[in-house]
Amino acid sequence: MSLAIDVVGGKWKMHLMWVLAEGPVRFGQIRRKLDGVSEKVLAENLRQLEASGIVHRELYAEVPPRVEYSLTALGESLNRALAPLEVWGDLNREELAERL
Template sequence: MLGDQHFKETVELTLKVIGGKWKPVILCHLTEGTHRFGELKREMPAITQKMLTQQLRELEEDAIIDRKVYVQVPPKVEYSLTEYGLSVKALLNVMSQWGEQHQERLSEQRM
């Protein structure tokens, strides 16, 4: 029974760090490399600027992403995965595989 509780707690912790509607999507984009704020916003047109800012700050606080500020005019800020954040890539791959299987299942049910 104790193992089951630990499993639930660690899944909950994972979801607290990278869960939600936008964080996995942000992380997918950052697995492709460094992005500026505007690039992320263009690649996710449905997210508000406020929500993107909030999600990026939370990922930065959890040491999943790195925020690099260049002192220039206009200001330039880049976001990338930290070395620790790269470990999320394996989880995103599993989520993608599951989503693909789920999509196939839904297609079969419609036939």
């Protein structure tokens, strides 16, 4: 259990994974979808998830260079495992909002 928490821990990683679940996406697109995340924090989180084997970074040999991020098979399986947590959050949103 603690290994999974280490992989997705932090404020942005699960949100980031849900964005990546939609398919390959570029850095700027991710940043626009994750309101409030700084470029530095986003880049850090992407690097950590890439090092964990959760995210794939594809660099295209174009001018200007294009980079896309996507979930690996391991990342997709982790996203499926996290889906019940998202459902729980949605079901309890009002009560949690009152307490947080």
